[in-house]
Amino acid sequence: MNPFRYKNGVLHADGVSLADLATEIGTPFYCYSESAISAQYRAYVDAFADQDAVVCYAMKANDNLAILRTFAELGAGADVVSGGELQRALAAGIPPSKIIFSGVGKTEDELALALSTGIMQINVESFAEMEALSRAAVAKGVTAEIAIRINPNVDAKTHDKISTGRKQDKFGIDIELAADAYRKAAELPGLDAAAVAVHIGSQLTSLDPFRAAFSRVAELVGELRAAGHDIRRVDLGGGLGIDYDGAAPPTPAAYAAVIKETVGHLGCRVLLEPGRNLVGNAGILVSRVIYTKDGDDRDFVIVDAAMNDLIRPALYDAYHGIRPVAEPAGGANLQRVDVVGPVCETGDTFTRARDLPPLSAGDLLIFDSAGAYCAVMASTYNARPHVPEILVKEGQFSIVRARQTIEDMLRAENFADWQTAVN
Ligand SMILES: *Cc1c(COP(=O)(O)O)cnc(C)c1O
Numbered sequence: 408m409n410p411f412r413y414k415n416g417v418l419h420a421d422g423v424s425l426a427d428l429a430t431e432i433g434t435p436f437y438c439y440s441e442s443a444i445s446a447q448y449r450a451y452v453d454a455f456a457d458q459d460a461v462v463c464y465a466m467k468a469n470d471n472l473a474i475l476r477t478f479a480e481l482g483a484g485a486d487v488v489s490g491g492e493l494q495r496a497l498a499a500g501i502p503p504s505k506i507i508f509s510g511v512g513k514t515e516d517e518l519a520l521a522l523s524t525g526i527m528q529i530n531v532e533s534f535a536e537m538e539a540l541s542r543a544a545v546a547k548g549v550t551a552e553i554a555i556r557i558n559p560n561v562d563a564k565t566h567d568k569i570s571t572g573r574k575q576d577k578f579g580i581d582i583e584l585a586a587d588a589y590r591k592a593a594e595l596p597g598l599d600a601a602a603v604a605v606h607i608g609s610q611l612t613s614l615d616p617f618r619a620a621f622s623r624v625a626e627l628v629g630e631l632r633a634a635g636h637d638i639r640r641v642d643l644g645g646g647l648g649i650d651y652d653g654a655a656p657p658t659p660a661a662y663a664a665v666i667k668e669t670v671g672h673l674g675c676r677v678l679l680e681p682g683r684n685l686v687g688n689a690g691i692l693v694s695r696v697i698y699t700k701d702g703d704d705r706d707f708v709i710v711d712a713a714m715n716d717l718i719r720p721a722l723y724d725a726y727h728g729i730r731p732v733a734e735p736a737g738g739a740n741l742q743r744v745d746v747v748g749p750v751c752e753t754g755d756t757f758t759r760a761r762d763l764p765p766l767s768a769g770d771l772l773i774f775d776s777a778g779a780y781c782a783v784m785a786s787t788y789n790a791r792p793h794v795p796e797i798l799v800k801e802g803q804f805s806i807v808r809a810r811q812t813i814e815d816m817l818r819a820e821n822f823a824d825w826q827t828a829v830n
Contacts, residue, residue: 410440410799411691411773413734418773422802425693425732429771432795432806434695435712437782439469439807441477441800443689444778447659448481451681454663458677463507465645465682466492468779473798473807474686475499484527486645486680490517497524507642507678509556509606511536511577518543522551528678530554530604530642532579537592544597554602554642555580555588557627561620563608563646566723572607572620579605585627589636600636602678603628606644609683612656614665617646621669628673641670642678649687651776652726659684683779690778692717692794693732696770697749705759706744708766713748714755715788717774717781721754728775729757735764742766750789782808787816 410421418425421440428438451462463484466475470492476499478485484505485496490513496506506526511533513521518540521529531537531553544551558579561572571578580588585603592600607620621643628638643666648656666677694712701707719725729746741762748755757774766772785793792811797804822828 410443416734418732421799423799423804435794436693437796439690439778439798441798444477447685450659454659460677462679465680468682469686470495470783471796472499490520522547522549528552528554530556532556541595541597550599552599552601554604556604557582557585559605559620559623561607561616563611563616565608565610569609589631602640602642604642609646610648611646612648614657618665625670640676645680645682647684687779688776692774692777696766696768698768708744708746713750715786715791716794718784720757730773731764732771739764
């Protein structure tokens with residue numbers, strides 16, 4: 408479902424006029440549709456209705472508290488990658504029994520926090536971490552249920568910076584060492600190796616790499632069981648892509664079919680960690696044109712959002728659809744423009760040579776597919792405050808993160824003790 412549609416010539420978000428919202432809140436701002444998130448979550452629930460599967464939302468995609476609350480109310484679990492994320496998930500009411508803790512560099516404090524909150528599973532990514540977790544569990548007198556994250560050496564055929572399942576990537580334990588890793592886990596006190604985990608990358612648009620990785624997982628589970636390990640769960644990570652540019656990725660149903668085909672016979676509970684696929688197309692960034700500048704070589708549209716608000720084009724050469732909030736007249740001539748932000752970096756370019764309907768100063772536009780890996784990656788570079796986040800649902804809206812103020816930014820800092828005050 409695309410909740411961002413034109414109505415009476417104005418783009419609306421689930422029934423709320425974005426022009427009205429912009430007047431009330433100012434620009435830029437993120438806007439998320441709760442209905443779209445629920446619909447996508449339900450698509451997973453339906454797709455996996457005949458499998459014992461738990462959806463643990465990979466909250467690094469979008470960790471706004473109201474988004475997490477949406478998932479908690481839907482009954483989802485969470486995949487967290489830091490102590491901070493764990494605390495946010497708990498604050499949003501996601502039950503510890505549905506929380507997975509992933510990541511290559513969990514600190515002792517983070518492991519202790521995970522153990523004291525009693526989460527479902529800690530995904531261990533190295534022998535050193537396994538030892539640290541064993542020590543922490545013994546110190547607390549508890550047993551930690553773990554998965555060992557395996558690096559299956561499968562190329563996810565996605566952007567280099569978001570590939571995680573190749574030998575040269577920092578994630579997981581090489582599949583060749585998996586037998587040793589499980590043997591070691593069985594020897595160490597305080598650990599119960601209940602699961603095998605993989606996560607091969609993000610924004611995958613083909614099912615083939617999933618099929619290859621999950622088949623390796625299934626084979627490994629067979630070997631581990633033969634060696635006496637009690638493997639009850641497989642954690643298959645996330646990574647299913649979304650439509651950014653008109654090329655539709657596989658549906659949750661097609662993804663579920665691959666999972667059934669590859670690991671269905673194991674009798675394991677299946678843990679899923681989708682992030683982007685659940686929220687990516689449920690959000691947009693709304694911005695206003697400050698100036699247009701027609702150059703000799705190219706024409707620029709300068710907007711009030713920038714790379715500090717939405718870094719994906721600069722970081723991954725990512726494509727985001729751009730649409731004006733005022734519906735363009737049918738047959739309007741397109742103009743070839745670069746859309747750029749005000750930050751003093753050439754990288755602060757959202758798109759080059761894109762054919763867009765005519766845009767002038769004061770016009771509102773949106774960046775589509777901005778629900779995942781956008782607001783969470785924002786910074787205050789160039790002393791630009793964090794922008795607000797709005798949640799909409801069937802004609803209602805709520806400000807779920809207020810616009811940061813310059814005062815907020817200044818309050819967090821101080822002069823050094825030996826410096827003089829400014830009067
Ligand atoms: C990032 C991540 C995910 C989610 O990836 P998406 O592409 O957003 O689905 C899932 N699991 C782990 C371990 C991750 O690091």
